[in-house]
Amino acid sequence: xxxxxxxxxxxxxxxxxxxxxxxxxxxxxxxxxxxxxxxxxxxxxxxxxxxxxxxxxxxxxxxxxxxxxxxxxxxxxxxxxxxxxxxxxxxxxxxxxxxxxxxxxxxxxxxxxxxxxxxxxxxxxxxxxxxxxxxxxxxxxxxxxxxxxxxxxxxxxxxxxxxxxxxxxxxxxxxxxxxxxxxxxxxxxxxxxxxxxxxxxxxxxxxxxxxxxxxxxxxxxxxxxxxxxxxxxxxxxxxxxxxxxxxxxxxxxxxxxxxxxxxxxxxxxxxxxxxxxxxxxxxxxxxxxxxxxxxxxxxxxxxxxxxxxxxxxxxxxxxxxxxxxxxxxxxxxxxxxxxxxxxxxxxxxxxxxxxxxxxxxxxxxxxxxxxxxxxxxxxxxxxxxxxxxxxxxxxxxxxxxxxxxxxxxxxxxxxxxxxxxxxxxxxxxxxxxxxxxxxxxxxxxxxxxxxxxxxxxxxxxxxxxxxxxxxxxxxxxxxxxxxxxxxxxxxxxxxxxxx
Amino acid sequence: xxxxxxxxxxxxxxxxxxxxxxxxxxxxxxxxxxxxxxxxxxxxxxxxxxxxxxxxxxxxxxxxxxxxxxxxxxxxxxxxxxxxxxxxx
Numbered sequence: 001x002x003x004x005x006x007x008x009x010x011x012x013x014x015x016x017x018x019x020x021x022x023x024x025x026x027x028x029x030x031x032x033x034x035x036x037x038x039x040x041x042x043x044x045x046x047x048x049x050x051x052x053x054x055x056x057x058x059x060x061x062x063x064x065x066x067x068x069x070x071x072x073x074x075x076x077x078x079x080x081x082x083x084x085x086x087x088x089x090x091x092x093x094x095x096x097x098x099x100x101x102x103x104x105x106x107x108x109x110x111x112x113x114x115x116x117x118x119x120x121x122x123x124x125x126x127x128x129x130x131x132x133x134x135x136x137x138x139x140x141x142x143x144x145x146x147x148x149x150x151x152x153x154x155x156x157x158x159x160x161x162x163x164x165x166x167x168x169x170x171x172x173x174x175x176x177x178x179x180x181x182x183x184x185x186x187x188x189x190x191x192x193x194x195x196x197x198x199x200x201x202x203x204x205x206x207x208x209x210x211x212x213x214x215x216x217x218x219x220x221x222x223x224x225x226x227x228x229x230x231x232x233x234x235x236x237x238x239x240x241x242x243x244x245x246x247x248x249x250x251x252x253x254x255x256x257x258x259x260x261x262x263x264x265x266x267x268x269x270x271x272x273x274x275x276x277x278x279x280x281x282x283x284x285x286x287x288x289x290x291x292x293x294x295x296x297x298x299x300x301x302x303x304x305x306x307x308x309x310x311x312x313x314x315x316x317x318x319x320x321x322x323x324x325x326x327x328x329x330x331x332x333x334x335x336x337x338x339x340x341x342x343x344x345x346x347x348x349x350x351x352x353x354x355x356x357x358x359x360x361x362x363x364x365x366x367x368x369x370x371x372x373x374x375x376x377x378x379x380x381x382x383x384x385x386x387x388x389x390x391x392x393x394x395x396x397x398x399x400x401x402x403x404x405x406x407x408x409x410x411x412x413x414x415x416x417x418x419x420x421x422x423x424x425x426x427x428x429x430x431x432x433x434x435x436x437x438x439x440x441x442x443x444x445x446x447x448x449x450x451x452x453x454x455x456x457x458x459x460x461x462x463x464x465x466x467x468x469x470x471x472x473x474x475x476x477x478x479x480x481x482x483x484x485x486x487x488x489x490x491x492x493x494x495x496x497x498x499x
Numbered sequence: 500x501x502x503x504x505x506x507x508x509x510x511x512x513x514x515x516x517x518x519x520x521x522x523x524x525x526x527x528x529x530x531x532x533x534x535x536x537x538x539x540x541x542x543x544x545x546x547x548x549x550x551x552x553x554x555x556x557x558x559x560x561x562x563x564x565x566x567x568x569x570x571x572x573x574x575x576x577x578x579x580x581x582x583x584x585x586x587x588x
Contacts, residue, residue, distance in 0.1 A: 007579050051575035054562070062565045069566075206506060206535070206570050213534030221534050225508050229568045236575055286533060300572040303501030306588045307574075
């Protein structure tokens, strides 16, 4: 007699739900001390549903297959000098930003889900969080492996981990994850499961990766899509936890709303980096930041919020601000990095005239009016041998830690400044949402490690800029500054025989 | 009705999955983008195991969708015979 194959539902029941046990001699509350700490009320963990019904055996089977496919491509990429097949050496700078800014975040997510998986009382959620924790570890590993090939030929990759804890712009993603990881388990789930997975990775790992493929980067698109296939599961987990919390108790609704308001904004601010990666760092362009945002957030995120309306959840009231900013975001970000690229682990450049025409076409309301003149002036100065760098240090937002570079929604010529006073000290913010996030939890954000403050206090190598650059382990004259004339650019010309 | 969306890596397996989707979801719109295939539909979208098996010419397990999946939107309903995404609005 051949054994009967279990169907998905029964398998999930046996291999997930059955792993739980009754607590006969230990106190359940003591075993899960964080479960009530955030004010969340859970009445019945059995109501938790894992829509993918993925069991551990199937998880390992499919993950192993994904890895095999992925590493075969890595081998082919490096054996065939894949780095010489990208559209242009400028492109590689987007990948440097990825490794220094995003990959360490995968590791932070791995640690966060290990903690959260331990702290949730329900077995279904615990197993799903465990899988996600392993996924995130896989992501940082596959990303380091993919980029190790570029590291042999380009500057700016080798000290990514050292830099992540020190370099000014990297405090933006670092503080995002630290904010999430120092919250309770349910807020962490909403922060990463919803904000990071549903909003952020969907823009970073889908349209940006598609752009990477368009630019001939076989290794990156492959790890990107392979990671995103895990993210599809993570997004579903994020959505599931939100629905679950809202259905468990009406008292959870205002708490979840507050977290959605906070984390959607935190995730959106972090995406500023992706906006400029798409519009300025992909030499071959196929979709603008604005188009990607409309498709992957306004459309998909809009549908999600419409679904959550029945629980009393509403779209955060700052979405109008986001709508206005989408025509400005990438330009303001690239302009900021252009000025400060002497202190960054990647190169910047002025967009070519073809690229500017593309930007005019994609941003008809803003590019020619506000940003083209700036780039034309920068190109003119550069031609005269006066490449522009800012020598001062920028003021940072206490919440998102991004330099003050965002303009007022109704006046693109005026940089937005907000402030709050807490315990007789004044704190500064880039926007209303960042200010209100601070005002809700000032005791948390007063502890922010703001890179500019730290530099001025002498905690980053002390002394002037040269000392800071040393403290960053930034290979001065190679990894930083303008792309034109950089060692990367020179090597590229040699490979292409145009030296 | 809100639109649901699913995207696959553009490869030889996805091609048949997408063909099965088109067959069973006549209103679905297929977009071919660099390295990926994105499919949209109003309200919901269903992938039937039997249709994929027919298209691909061999047995196909619904869970092996994970191998070529890039992203999706909507709530998920997965059984042995089908995989469905939908919005409830």
